[in-house]
Amino acid sequence: MGESTWISVHEYAGHEASVTAICWAPWEQGLVLAAGSSDGCVSVLTRVVEDRWESQKFAAHEGGVTALSWACTGPSSVLADSQSPPPKQFLTGGADQWVKLWTYRDGSYKPEPMHRHTHWVRDVSWAPSCGFSRQVAASCSESGSVMAHSRETGSEQWRHVEVVKLQVPVWRVAWSAVGHLAVSTSDTMARLYKEGQAGNWESTGEVTEKGAFIESGERSISS
Numbered sequence: 594m595g596e597s598t599w600i601s602v603h604e605y606a607g608h609e610a611s612v613t614a615i616c617w618a619p620w621e622q623g624l625v626l627a628a629g630s631s632d633g634c635v636s637v638l639t640r641v642v643e644d645r646w647e648s649q650k651f652a653a654h655e656g657g658v659t660a661l662s663w664a665c666t667g668p669s670s671v672l673a674d675s676q677s678p679p680p681k682q683f684l685t686g687g688a689d690q691w692v693k694l695w696t697y698r699d700g701s702y703k704p705e706p707m708h709r710h711t712h713w714v715r716d717v718s719w720a721p722s723c724g725f726s727r728q729v730a731a732s733c734s735e736s737g738s739v740m741a742h743s744r745e746t747g748s749e750q751w752r753h754v755e756v757v758k759l760q761v762p763v764w765r766v767a768w769s770a771v772g773h774l775a776v777s778t779s780d781t782m783a784r785l786y787k788e789g790q791a792g793n794w795e796s797t798g799e800v801t802e803k804g805a806f807i808e809s810g811e812r813s814i815s816s
Contacts, residue, residue: 602644603638603640603646605628605636605638605646605648607636607648607650608628608630608632608634608636608650609630609632610630610631610632610657611630611631612628612629612630612631613629613630613631613657613658613659613660614628614629614658614659614660614661614685615627615628615629615661616661616662616663616683617663618663618681618683619663619664619665619666621666621679622663622666622679622681623639623640624639624640625637625638625639625640625681626638627661627663627683628661629653629654629657629658629659629660629661629685630657630658631657631658632657633652633653633654633655633656633657633658633687634650634651634652634653634658635650635651635653635658635661635685635695635702636648636649636650637649637650637702649701649702651701651702653685653687653693653695653704654685654686654687654688654689654691654693655687655688655689656687656688656689657687657688658685658686658687659686659687659688659713659714659715659716660684660685660686660687660714660715660716660717660732661683661684661685661686661717662683662684662717662718662719662730663682663683663719664679664680664681664682664683664684664719664728665719665720665721665722666679666722680696680697680698681696681697681702682694682695682696682697683695683719684707684717684719684730684732685717686714686715686716686717686732687713687714688713688714690709690710690711690712690713690714690734691706691707691708691709691710691714692706692707692708692709692710692714692717692732692740692742693705693706693707694707707742707751708732708740708742708751708753710732710734710735710736710738710740711734711736711738712734712735712736712738713734713735714732714733714734715733715734715735715762715763715764715765716732716733716763716764716765716766717730717731717732717766718730718731718732718765718766718767718768719768720768720772721768721770721772726745726746727743727744727745727746728743728744729741729742729743729768729772730742730743731756731766731768731774732766733763733764733765733766733776734762734763735762735763736758736762737758737759737760737761737762737763737778738755738757738758738759738763739755739756739757739758739759739763739766739774739776739786740753740754740755740756741753741754741755741756741774741788741794754792754793754794756774756776756786756794757776757784757786757794757796759776759778759784761778761779761780762778762779763776763777763778763779764777764778764779765777772787772788773785773786773787773797774786774787774794781801782799782800782801783799783800784796784798784799784800785797785798785799785800
């Protein structure tokens, strides 16, 4: 067999500054890609047929878009309805300190300001829907704050809980399949958290720069 090669199938040059975040929509939504830019705008690219793409560009954050994450639309999603397809939704974070929820309605993406940090939002991440009876997402900030955002089935109100406030900037947040939250910071550490039964968040351990895992109890004993 010969070597496989990669070819360009589409290029989009609609932004006026660097592209800072890209994310594919869940496969149930079709071939859809969202991109955020330092120009403050988001573009959503949708493949209509094999060689034709449509784009929608709109202003999202003053100072630039820093992060983007699509909502999960799996079978456990609280917004999934057997009678209709799940809505297209994604989160963005920006230099204006806002986390925003975007929902596709009536031919365009409508914004909902969801939470405001006290510094740049560095990342947003939507949790997998498997095992959840609600929507859950996380965001993190240059200020060191990590927030968990959740919305119960049938509710329009989001609940915002601070997972942790660190003394260093937080760069990334990522979910495991069972709902554990990983947080990476500027001090070369990765920290792990899980939600307790009372809705509070607990540290389960840290991963050092060399890859060693230190459980929370071990660190408290050695320190």
